[in-house]
Amino acid sequence: MSDLEIEYKAKDGCINNNVFENLIIENFDFQKADFREIQFINCRLHNCNFSSVAFRDSVLKGCDLSNCIMADGYLKNITVINSRFDGADMGQCRIKECSFKDCSLSYTNFSNSIIENSCFDMVLFKEAFLSEVKLKKSIFENCNFSGADFFNTSLKNIDISNCEIEGIRFSETMWEFRGAVINPMQSIEIIKSLGVKFK
Numbered sequence: 001m002s003d004l005e006i007e008y009k010a011k012d013g014c015i016n017n018n019v020f021e022n023l024i025i026e027n028f029d030f031q032k033a034d035f036r037e038i039q040f041i042n043c044r045l046h047n048c049n050f051s052s053v054a055f056r057d058s059v060l061k062g063c064d065l066s067n068c069i070m071a072d073g074y075l076k077n078i079t080v081i082n083s084r085f086d087g088a089d090m091g092q093c094r095i096k097e098c099s100f101k102d103c104s105l106s107y108t109n110f111s112n113s114i115i116e117n118s119c120f121d122m123v124l125f126k127e128a129f130l131s132e133v134k135l136k137k138s139i140f141e142n143c144n145f146s147g148a149d150f151f152n153t154s155l156k157n158i159d160i161s162n163c164e165i166e167g168i169r170f171s172e173t174m175w176e177f178r179g180a181v182i183n184p185m186q187s188i189e190i191i192k193s194l195g196v197k198f199k
Contacts, residue, residue, distance in 0.1 A: 008033060091129075155180035165189055 002023050007015055013033040023043040030050045038058040045065050053073040063083040071091045078098040086106045093113040100119070106126040116136040123143045131151040135158055144164040151171055156179030165186055170176045170193075177190065 150176050152176070154178070157181070161186065168193070 002020075002025055004015070004020050004023055005025065005028055007018070008030060013030070015033065015035050015038060017037045019039040019041065020043055021041045023040075023045070025044070025048060026046045028045075028048045030048055030053060032052045033050065034054045035058055036054075036056045038055075040058070040060045040063050042062040043060075043064070045063070046067060048065070048068045050065075050068055050070045051072055053070060055073065055075045055078050057077045059079045059081075060083050061079075061081045063080075065088055066084050066086040067088060068085070069089045070093060071089050073090065073093045074096075075093065075098050076096045080098070080100045080103055082102045083100075084104045085108050086104055088105075088108045090113060091109045091111045093110065094116075095113060095118055096116045098118040099121075100123050101121045102123075103120075104124040105128055106124050107128060108125070109129040110133050111129050111131045112133070114134045114136070115138050116134075117138065119139045119141070120143055121139075121141045123140075125143055125145045125148050127147040127149075128145070129149050130145075130153055131149050133150075133153045135153065135155065138158065140158065140160055140163055142162055143160070145160070145168050146164055147167045147169070148165075149169045151169060153176055155176055159181035161181050161183040165182075166189060168190075174190070182190075
């Protein structure tokens with residue numbers, strides 16, 4: 001059993017001010033864990049249950065949390081660098097004042113989440129589920145949203161002009177794009193998604 005698992009059980013899930021490096025954990029239940037001022041470096045936490053987790057003032061660098069359950073979680077002031085959350089369930093999460101850089105969030109479920117005052121730089125959202133998400137004052141730089149689902153998610157005042165949006169999905173009325181900041185080539189891509197053909 002790893003130091004993290006031992007500490008989680010010994011402290012009823014409240015883990016503060018610690019550094020964990022090179023951990024490999026699979027299928028562990030971290031439900032309702034409370035992480036504060038934690039650093040995870042080069043850790044692999046696969047298929048773990050982090051539902052209703054609280055993550056605050058922490059750093060994840062070079063980590064892999066693919067296929068983890070983080071539904072109903074609260075993430076505040078988290079810095080995530082060069083990490084993977086592919087296939088994770090982050091539905092109904094509250095993500096506030098977080099920074100994701102050079103990460104992969106492909107096939108991740110963010111449905112019904114709130115993303116507020118956060119920054120995503122060079123993040124892969126391929127085939128991600130971003131339906132019914134509330135986006136507030138967040139920045140997306142050089143992200144790849146290929147095939148992502150934005151159904152019922154307003155992009156008003158969100159600048160995605162330097163992001164890849166090929167094959168993204170949205171409602172028939174396209175209301176999701178009202179007030180969004182896009183570039184001319186992206187507008188063509190959106191029109192093509194409606195079945196319009198160009199000569």
